[in-house]
Amino acid sequence: MDSMNPHVRVGVIGTGVIGKEHIRRLTHVTAGAEVVAVADVDPARARDAVAGLTGARVHADGLEVVRDDQVDAVVVASWGPTHEEYVLAGIDAGKPVFCEKPLAATQEACVRIIDAELAAGRRLVQVGFMRRYDAAYRALKDVLASGSIGLPLMMHCAHRNPSVSSHYTPDMALTDTAVHEFDVTRWLLDEEIVAINVLTPRPNRRGGELQDPLLILLETENGVLVDVETSVNIGYGYDIRHEVVGEDGTAELGAGSPVVLRRDGGATGPIPADWEERFSGAYEVEMQEWVHSVAAGASSGPTSWDGYAAAVLSDAGMESLRTGAKVAVKLRPKPDLYATRTP
Numbered sequence: 262m263d264s265m266n267p268h269v270r271v272g273v274i275g276t277g278v279i280g281k282e283h284i285r286r287l288t289h290v291t292a293g294a295e296v297v298a299v300a301d302v303d304p305a306r307a308r309d310a311v312a313g314l315t316g317a318r319v320h321a322d323g324l325e326v327v328r329d330d331q332v333d334a335v336v337v338a339s340w341g342p343t344h345e346e347y348v349l350a351g352i353d354a355g356k357p358v359f360c361e362k363p364l365a366a367t368q369e370a371c372v373r374i375i376d377a378e379l380a381a382g383r384r385l386v387q388v389g390f391m392r393r394y395d396a397a398y399r400a401l402k403d404v405l406a407s408g409s410i411g412l413p414l415m416m417h418c419a420h421r422n423p424s425v426s427s428h429y430t431p432d433m434a435l436t437d438t439a440v441h442e443f444d445v446t447r448w449l450l451d452e453e454i455v456a457i458n459v460l461t462p463r464p465n466r467r468g469g470e471l472q473d474p475l476l477i478l479l480e481t482e483n484g485v486l487v488d489v490e491t492s493v494n495i496g497y498g499y500d501i502r503h504e505v506v507g508e509d510g511t512a513e514l515g516a517g518s519p520v521v522l523r524r525d526g527g528a529t530g531p532i533p534a535d536w537e538e539r540f541s542g543a544y545e546v547e548m549q550e551w552v553h554s555v556a557a558g559a560s561s562g563p564t565s566w567d568g569y570a571a572a573v574l575s576d577a578g579m580e581s582l583r584t585g586a587k588v589a590v591k592l593r594p595k596p597d598l599y600a601t602r603t604p
């Protein structure tokens with residue numbers, strides 16, 4: 262990277278649904294970035310993802326993207342269990358890594374990533390918890406910080422997907438879906454979650470073998486109670502809800518639609534089809550802030566520590582689902598490297 266004209270050359274590993282979207286954003290939306298290399302275990306997908314990009318190299322393996330000396334920084338958007346290897350390689354090469362959630366498949370893997378950053382002496386990893394960049398979530402956090410509804414007492418959250426692919430396994434309701442609420446709860450309240458209890462209502466007939474929906478109860482260190490519904494076969498659309506109940510009032514994400522149509526005795530407004538539509542603005546801000554931080558040689562955004570905390574919650578949630586009991590959540594001591602939080 263030329264320090265007089267910072268222009269971040271990005272390599273992308275995993276060119277599936279979100280990998281392709283990140284390539285599109287980095288190419289057409291983000292300022293100061295260029296995708297110069299990609300890889301996917303399915304080489305046809307990798308070639309297809311850079312079909313219109315002159316000069317972008319297609320590597321046979323994700324590790325070759327990390328080692329490519331024309332690559333300044335790496336985006337990891339492959340399947341969750343493959344993240345650890347690429348993130349560790351990025352840290353080893355001293356290159357900033359934007360890793361889609363989950364940071365890694367297990368809390369032990371996240372600890373290995375934290376240990377690698379500690380050994381490197383700097384934060385190189387940003388995790389793709391994009392809700393922290395969503396305008397509505399940022400406004401909700403501002404309301405809490407202003408104190409206008411008093412101390413938060415409870416939160417009610419719903420995370421509804423219209424459907425999921427046949428690759429979606431039962432653990433993913435926690436590791437892939439509720440993981441966003443784990444992170445955004447910690448971020449909004451600025452405190453850790455100390456217990457989790459996963460309840461299983463009557464299953465939705467659309468879910469096949471999946472236990473869907475789930476009702477997850479979280480307890481924070483200051484005694485805030487949070488309920489999270491995950492429904493991944495709700496059919497009608499992608500619906501994200503979040504309400505905070507405070508001592509003096511409540512604050513919730515707005516309905517999201519700028520226009521409500523009233524006709525024929527009814528009132529309607531559109532519901533996003535999927536996460537890309539609902540959070541497109543958030544992904545854009547997230548990617549831009551990451552590129553700015555890479556160009557500045559700084560680190561910002563959700564850290565490996567945040568990825569680790571989410572993984573511990575996912576593991577504890579799985580234990581609760583298995584045993585039917587509430588499970589205490591215990592994090593290892595937080596290293597000083599992660600003391601400052603951004604955004």
Ligand SMILES: NC(=O)C1=CN([C@@H]2O[C@H](COP(=O)(O)OP(=O)(O)OC[C@H]3O[C@@H](n4cnc5c(N)ncnc54)[C@H](O)[C@@H]3O)[C@@H](O)[C@H]2O)C=CC1
Pocket residue numbers: 274275276277278279280300301302303306323338339340341343361362363389390391437536
């Ligand atoms: N922040 C968010 O809202 C979202 C995050 N994600 C996360 O992004 C990641 C990818 O998800 P999708 O794009 O939906 O999945 P996808 O299945 O569409 O794409 C994943 C791609 O990774 C490739 N791949 C798998 N193993 C690989 C390996 N070892 N090396 C290189 N490429 C490999 C696959 O061939 C596939 O093309 C997941 O971790 C998921 O949780 C996905 C959707 C939204």
Ligand SMILES: O=C1[C@@H](O)[C@H](O)[C@@H](O)[C@H](O)[C@H]1O
Pocket residue numbers: 422437438441536
């Ligand atoms: O991260 C995401 C997906 O991987 C996950 O499968 C969905 O449930 C989430 O809503 C989406 O934001």
